[in-house]
Structure formats: structure tokens, C-alpha cells
Amino acid sequence: MTKFNFISIKYSLISFALLFFINSFSQVSIGPRHVGKSKKFPKERLGKFKNTETIFVLSDIIDTETYEKLLSDSWDITSYQLVKREDFNLLNYLDGNYSFANLEGYHKQKQMKSGAIVDYIYIYINFFMLDNEGLKKDIKKLDPESKKYERKLNKAISSNRENIARVDLFPKDTFLPTALSSDTSVIMDSIYSRDVFYNYKSGFLKNYFQKVNDQLKTGEEYWMYDNDYLPELKNLSKQTLYIPNYHLIKYNPWKMTAKEDKDDFKDTFDSYDYKFEFQDEDEIDRRILAGEEFYYLRFVRVNSQKFIHIVNSKTGEIVYRNYVAGMLSSYNLKKRHVKDINSHIKKALKK
Incomplete structure (x- = not known):
């Protein structure tokens, strides 16, 4: 070991x-x-x-x-x-x-x-x-x-x-x-x-x-195996969700290979009901440091587990989070994860 x-x-x-x-x-x-x-x-x-x-x-x-x-x-x-x-x-x-x-x-x-x-x-x-x-x-x-x-x-x-x-x-x-x-x-x-x-x-x-x-x-703990959202998630019904380009990289756990597959990811995100835009990480980085306010997707994979966040770039607040305990076949974002974001935006709009 x-x-x-x-x-x-x-x-x-x-x-x-x-x-x-x-x-x-x-x-x-x-x-x-x-x-x-x-x-x-x-x-x-x-x-x-x-x-x-x-x-x-x-x-x-x-x-x-x-x-x-x-x-x-x-x-x-x-x-x-x-x-x-x-x-x-x-x-x-x-x-x-x-x-x-x-x-x-x-x-x-x-x-x-x-x-x-x-x-x-x-x-x-x-x-x-x-x-x-x-x-x-x-x-x-x-x-x-x-x-x-x-x-x-x-x-x-x-x-x-x-x-x-x-x-x-x-x-x-x-x-x-x-x-x-x-x-x-x-x-x-x-x-x-x-x-x-x-x-x-x-x-x-x-x-x-x-x-x-x-x-x-x-003074409050933040337990990241929770799934929840904040009321401001409703802002995404009118604002663009920015997606860092690294999300386009598709990982194959069986072959331990990765490649950029924009078509596949766009197909996954076609189920998103609102506006989204891919953006280079360096540009997102620049905008965050400049104090601009927008929302971006932050996906982190820890082995087969996925942590999906939507973040307010100005405050750093996590307005949506979804913990997915995945198997080998689901190392990457799927349509069901995008649909979960849709459903929570709709819930936020009703409140």
C-alpha cells in the first residue's frame, strides 16, 4: 500500500x-x-x-x-x-x-x-x-x-x-x-x-x-454527503449556467483513459431546461478573481463517487449540491444528474 x-x-x-x-x-x-x-x-x-x-x-x-x-x-x-x-x-x-x-x-x-x-x-x-x-x-x-x-x-x-x-x-x-x-x-x-x-x-x-x-x-458543520439547494438556485431559470471545459473530458475506468468528448457531453446537457455555456477554466478563473457574479458547475470525482455543485462565483456559496455514490459504469455526468438540477430549479421557483 x-x-x-x-x-x-x-x-x-x-x-x-x-x-x-x-x-x-x-x-x-x-x-x-x-x-x-x-x-x-x-x-x-x-x-x-x-x-x-x-x-x-x-x-x-x-x-x-x-x-x-x-x-x-x-x-x-x-x-x-x-x-x-x-x-x-x-x-x-x-x-x-x-x-x-x-x-x-x-x-x-x-x-x-x-x-x-x-x-x-x-x-x-x-x-x-x-x-x-x-x-x-x-x-x-x-x-x-x-x-x-x-x-x-x-x-x-x-x-x-x-x-x-x-x-x-x-x-x-x-x-x-x-x-x-x-x-x-x-x-x-x-x-x-x-x-x-x-x-x-x-x-x-x-x-x-x-x-x-x-x-x-x-459555527455550523457542513456535511457534504447531503443533497440540498438554496432558494437562489431559482436565478438559473433566467441566468446562464457556465460549465468549465474540463467537464468535457470523459473518463473510461476500464481502460484508464480519458478524452475530450464535447458531443457526448452536449448530448448529456441537452436535457437541461435552461441556458448553459461552456467556458475555458482560465476565463472562469479570471472572472471569479475579478469579482463577477455568475453561476458555474463544479464537478469533482473522487474515485467512483461524484460531487456535483453549482456555485455562486462572487460569494463562493454552494447553491446546489448532489452527492452520487457511483459504480464503475458511471464515472461521468449523466442525463439523470442534469435532470436532478432541473427539478431543483423548479422547486426553488415554487418557493
């Missing part, structure tokens, strides 16, 4: 998030738990979080100036600092004044009853804190000279971790062979230095961070 985690103690990989295995994640999850059953934040956790400085350790594919711009427009629940991966050492931030947002993930293999091996890839931006006093006590018990030091350090960090939120990233199909076959150092370098995600754009990140930021201000 290959494990990888993208928060580093100096240059090495520390896989403290990977001590248990999870079969499903969400596009945006806000709470102390991201799997199993929804759970409320423990008392005082959010108060503690709001008094921290959040250390963002993010991909190098976006420049510092752009990160500063999108964060200034989306993040005010805590003060924050951008730190490059090569300069980051978790052990320098153990005085209790910090929270973290970084890229993490893992590769899991599962043997089916038939004997076949199925691979799962999970990669995400994780928001969390540490129980610093507990971690310091556990670290003091470790012998730095021991061959098991790094593994025990990973365990100590994991057991003293306090979850806040998670945003799933959608790996490009061209990156999957690398994620499945490479060692952790290659994967780590790819995550931080290459454009390997469909939904890792500055505008998309702005909207994700807005949602996490604003939801945490309410």
Missing part, C-alpha cells in the same frame, strides 16, 4: 493523516470528522481556531501575489501566512498559536472477493490544528536515534490532530498513472510543482476558501 501526505517536516514526508482508511470523501467538508457520521465541533475548538494564524502551504503553480489576492478576498476568520513547502517545518509551529492548510492525500489498494486489486486515490487541502501540549509530551518520549523515530513521530502527530475542514482535489486523468505507480517523493513533487488537478485554479480556490471561511464563522 502506498501512502503519501503533503505536509512535510522539513523535506521529508510525514504521513500522519494516514493511520486509518476511508472509502469516501466530500468536495467540501467542514467539521471535526470528514467520514462516518456527522459530528459537532468539540466545545472551544472553533474559538481556539479563530485565535490562531493559519499557515497555508500550497502548490507552487500559483504565484505568491495571486495567492495573496485570493486569500485577502476570501479569508478573514484568522490571520494567515503563506509558506513555501521547502521552507515549512511543522515542528517550528508548536506553541499553540497556529492552524494549517496544506495538500495531503493517500493511495489505497483494496483486494476484492474476486482477487482483483482496486486502487483508490484521495488528495485534498486539509485545514487542521494540533493539540500542542499533547504532541510535545508524545515527542519527548521518542528517541531521535531510533530507526522507528519517523514512524512514531507520524503517529504522535496523527493522534494529536484536530480537524477543521477539507477540500477535495480532482486529479487529472493524466496524473493518475503517476499517483498509482510512483514513490512518495515523486508524487509530492508533482502535487506541489505541477498542474495536476482540474479544480486547482486560483478562482476555484477563492470560492472554496470563501465557503470554508464563511461556514466556520457560523
